[in-house]
Amino acid sequence: MKLFYTTGTCSTAPRILLAEAGIACEQESVSFKNKQTASGADYLLINPNGYVPALQLDDGTVLTEGPAIDQYIADLAPEKKLAPANGTTERYKLQSWLNFIGTELHKGGYSILFDRGAADEWKNAARAKLAKRLAHADAALADRPYLLGNDFGAADAYLYVVLTWSEHAGVDLSAFAHLRAFMERVAARPSVQAVKAADAKK
Ligand SMILES: N[C@@H](CCC(=O)N[C@@H](CS)C(=O)NCC(=O)O)C(=O)O
Structure with a gap:
């Protein structure tokens, strides 16, 4: 698996989830500039959409889309x-959060703020909408350490990364005390520390 x-x-x-799961998995970086992998392969042949992440399974199947990959790793x-567990109401709650983070926060919010071609008007609208969506996530964390309760999981890893x-992106988190506490909690996890340490070595 790679x-x-x-x-x-x-x-x-x-x-982060691979580290949490204790799964040894080959990891290869991809350059956004030329869509080449570190070993020189054409990444567009692996994921024709050109974006990361992609997970190549041992049988050659390539899984794309972060929320699917995150769940695949968690299920290992x-x-x-x-x-x-699949089929439980809690699993659907996880999928709700993954979809919320992917569409409302990541692509519908932060991605617009990083888009050099986006007009300021559009960015301001994205920022205003993002504040409402962040308030929703903040409220969800008022009485629990992680989105689904006491266990750190796939949605938490994704939320953490997006909030970093x-x-x-010029998004002010100062009004969201629960999100800020969540960020500190997740940043302290050995899995997150391990990923940071691996990146620092490069
Ligand atoms: N729908 C995809 C979006 C992934 C995505 O936006 N990846 C970004 C990095 S956060 C990327 O690779 N951008 C480069 C590009 O789109 O060419 C998913 O959920 O996996």
Whole structure:
């Protein structure tokens, strides 16, 4: 199994989950500039959409889309409780959060703020909408350490990674005390420390 990733992007979430799960998995970085992998392969042949993450399974199947990859990794180590069991209401709650983070926060919010071609008007609208969506996530964390309760899981890894972009994107988290506490909690996890240490070596 091999994970294709780019440092600092949403593909950090599956890397955190691999570390949480204790799964040794080859990881190869991808350059956004030329869509080449570190070993010189054409990444567009692996994921024609050109974005990370992608997870190549041992049988050659390539899984794309972060939320699917995050759940696949979580399901490889059910004892780590990174995702509730398939078919349970809790699992659908996880999928709700993954979809919320992917569409409302990541692509519908932060991605617009990073888009050099986006007009200021559009960015301001995205920022205003993002504040409402962040308030929703903040409220959800008022009485629990992680989105689904006491267990850190796939949605938490994704939320954490997206929120790390806040400063660079000009998103102010100061009004969201629960999100800020969540960020500190997740940043202290050995899995996150391990991914940071691996990136620092490069
Ligand atoms: N729908 C995809 C979006 C992934 C995505 O936006 N990846 C970004 C990094 S966070 C990327 O690779 N951008 C480069 C590009 O789109 O060419 C998913 O959920 O996996």
